[in-house]
Amino acid sequence: xxxxxxxxxxxxxxxxxxxxxxxxxxxxxxxxxxxxxxxxxxxxxxxxxxxxxxxxxxxxxxxxxxxxxxxxxxxxxxxxxxxxxxxxxxxxxxxxxxxxxxxxxx
Amino acid sequence: xxxxxxxxxxxxxxxxxxxxxxxxxxxxxxxxxxxxxxxxxxxxxxxxxxxxxxxxxxxxxxxxxxxxxxxxxxxxxxxxxxxxxxxxxxxxxxxxxxxxxxxxxxxxxxxxxxxxxxxxxxxxxxxxxxxxxxxxxxxxxxxxxxxxxxxxxxxxxxxxxxxxxxxxxxxxxxxxxxxxxxxxxxxxxxxxxxxxxxxxxxxxxxxxxxxxxxxxxxxxxxxxxxxxxxxxxxxxxxxxxxxxxxxxxxxxxxxxxxxxxxxxxxxxxxxxxxxxxxxxxxxxxxxxxxxxxxxxxxxxxxxxxxxxxxxxxxxxxxxxxxxxxxxxxxxxxxxxxxxxxxxxxxxxxxxxxxxxxxxxxxxxxxxxxxxxxxxxxxxxxxxxxxxxxxxxxxxxxxxxxxxxxxxxxxxxxxxxxxxxxxxxxxxxxxxxxxxxxxxxxxxxxxxxxxxxxxxxxxxxx
Numbered sequence: 001x002x003x004x005x006x007x008x009x010x011x012x013x014x015x016x017x018x019x020x021x022x023x024x025x026x027x028x029x030x031x032x033x034x035x036x037x038x039x040x041x042x043x044x045x046x047x048x049x050x051x052x053x054x055x056x057x058x059x060x061x062x063x064x065x066x067x068x069x070x071x072x073x074x075x076x077x078x079x080x081x082x083x084x085x086x087x088x089x090x091x092x093x094x095x096x097x098x099x100x101x102x103x104x105x106x
Numbered sequence: 107x108x109x110x111x112x113x114x115x116x117x118x119x120x121x122x123x124x125x126x127x128x129x130x131x132x133x134x135x136x137x138x139x140x141x142x143x144x145x146x147x148x149x150x151x152x153x154x155x156x157x158x159x160x161x162x163x164x165x166x167x168x169x170x171x172x173x174x175x176x177x178x179x180x181x182x183x184x185x186x187x188x189x190x191x192x193x194x195x196x197x198x199x200x201x202x203x204x205x206x207x208x209x210x211x212x213x214x215x216x217x218x219x220x221x222x223x224x225x226x227x228x229x230x231x232x233x234x235x236x237x238x239x240x241x242x243x244x245x246x247x248x249x250x251x252x253x254x255x256x257x258x259x260x261x262x263x264x265x266x267x268x269x270x271x272x273x274x275x276x277x278x279x280x281x282x283x284x285x286x287x288x289x290x291x292x293x294x295x296x297x298x299x300x301x302x303x304x305x306x307x308x309x310x311x312x313x314x315x316x317x318x319x320x321x322x323x324x325x326x327x328x329x330x331x332x333x334x335x336x337x338x339x340x341x342x343x344x345x346x347x348x349x350x351x352x353x354x355x356x357x358x359x360x361x362x363x364x365x366x367x368x369x370x371x372x373x374x375x376x377x378x379x380x381x382x383x384x385x386x387x388x389x390x391x392x393x394x395x396x397x398x399x400x401x402x403x404x405x406x407x408x409x410x411x412x413x414x415x416x417x418x419x420x421x422x423x424x425x426x427x428x429x430x431x432x433x434x435x436x437x438x439x440x441x442x443x444x445x446x447x448x449x450x451x452x453x454x455x456x457x458x459x460x461x462x463x464x465x466x467x468x469x470x471x472x473x474x475x476x477x478x479x480x481x482x483x484x485x486x487x488x489x490x491x492x493x494x495x496x497x498x499x500x501x502x503x504x505x506x507x508x509x510x511x512x513x514x515x516x517x518x519x520x521x522x523x524x525x526x527x528x529x530x531x532x533x534x535x536x537x538x539x540x541x542x543x544x545x546x547x548x549x550x551x552x553x554x555x556x557x558x559x560x561x562x563x564x565x566x567x
Contacts, residue, residue: 037502039502039503039507039509040212040503040509041503043212043216043509044216045212045215045216045509045510045513046507046509046513047513048502070246070250070511071510071511073250073254074250074253074254074257074511074513074515076257076258076261076262076263077261077262077263103262103263104261104262104263104518105262106261106262106517106518
């Protein structure tokens with residue numbers, strides 16, 4: 001079984017086992033990775049599960065919908081490889097992926 | 107009909123905005139006398155009946171006294187249980203749908219493709235001749251352009267810079283409260299702290315900060331929009347005053363920018379620095395709209411949560427004990443206070459097409475009101491919703507900030523202000539006792555307090 005590593009803004013790393021089909025947001029919350037609020041519970045409606053995918057892994061994270069882009073645009077912390085972790089379904093191909101947490105959730 | 111905007115948009119570049127508003131005011135008065143155009147509704151308070159005595163179709167939750175008379179809980183519970191998507195066809199604000207369950211509210215809030223936020227988010231319209239344009243009431247993509255220009259002012263990074271200032275001001279206000287003597291918490295703490303905050307966000311002259319709270323109150327209290335106690339003359343007077351003083355502030359900052367000075371992170375400076383908004387002053391209704399939105403958004407909401415928190419901890423004293431034993435619960439309690447208070451009771455939308463929702467057909471063009479205040483007490487989504495719990499699980503799940511593209515921009519600022527207030531309160535006071543029944547705002551939109559007498563007891567150790 002592979003793993004995904006969440007990196008907090010202060011550099012702390014949290015390797016987490018992949019559970020195929022589970023959202024990246026749920027994976028982080030269930031493994032007590034700090035820095036994700038997910039106020040709307042995973043409905044792409046609040047922007048508080050924002051993560052920044054490592055450049056090399058961005059294409060593995062799947063497509064972005066127009067709705068997700070609208071919500072991401074609301075955060076001043078948005079980077080080129082920003083995603084809402086509730087909109088990413090984890091796959092085996094994500095083994096080794098690095099996911100950075102922004103300094104603040106909006 | 108909007109008589110002001112066309113006049114203003116054309117003459118914008120030539121005549122100062124406040125003078126244009128004055129002319130529009132005169133025009134509006136003349137129209138009112140000569141052609142007897144529609145005048146604002148007048149609301150006279152009568153006793154609201156027990157909801158069980160009414161037929162479903164007669165339930166009208168737009169009544170601006172529902173909160174003041176503390177009848178709202180039973181009214182909304184009946185709608186949630188018996189008719190969660192409810193049509194009221196003859197309110198003083200015209201016909202409208204009420205959405206009262208958590209999940210349905212989430213659906214409407216998320217679907218900006220089905221429900222438009224235009225032209226305004228109150229149940230009623232805006233005062234005739236004074237229709238401001240604000241991004242809370244704009245649909246994509248115009249909404250994003252305007253919001254993105256100003257959201258930096260309340261971005262967490264900016265807030266971090268402000269935290270010590272906010273704390274120093276809170277300390278100052280709390281250190282000067284009378285100990286053991288009754289005083290009005292609304293005036294002395296809630297209004298004082300939010301006015302100081304607004305002055306900082308706008309870089310507005312600090313000694314004149316009380317004007318900001320007054321302007322915000324007038325802007326949010328028009329009877330035709332929310333059933334408030336305002337008057338059209340006062341609204342015009344204040345609009346002209348806001349336009350005059352903020353235009354002045356704008357021109358001062360613009361001159362500084364032209365002289366090569368580095369601008370700050372206040373609202374006007376951010377608008378001036380953004381490509382889409384640097385000429386906003388030439389679009390007066392948008393200019394005014396942005397100012398008023400941030401005034402109201404940063405004022406009533408936090409103010410009433412500051413009062414509501416003290417009030418609810420008096421109703422649940424065991425929760426106050428729990429909090430004192432573990433001040434680490436403050437951030438979680440802040441979310442719970444915001445749920446409990448729901449300082450803005452709803453947001454209104456207009457259906458862009460026919461929509462089926464929970465067994466009802468909402469027709470294109472119908473007004474749809476998302477009652478956050480009801481969704482926040484929905485037993486289907488929130489465990490023991492009428493229980494205030496400082497340690498509630500998933501306390502952040504409340505609807506008070508809305509969801510979707512219009513989600514509250516200042517949520518982190520609000521949370522920070524409330525957190526700091528409670529951190530500083532717990533350091534100083536053993537008890538904050540509400541000594542008389544609080545008084546409430548007349549409005550169907552602002553769920554808030556006009557007065558709450560309290561007595562504080564200093565901590566002994």
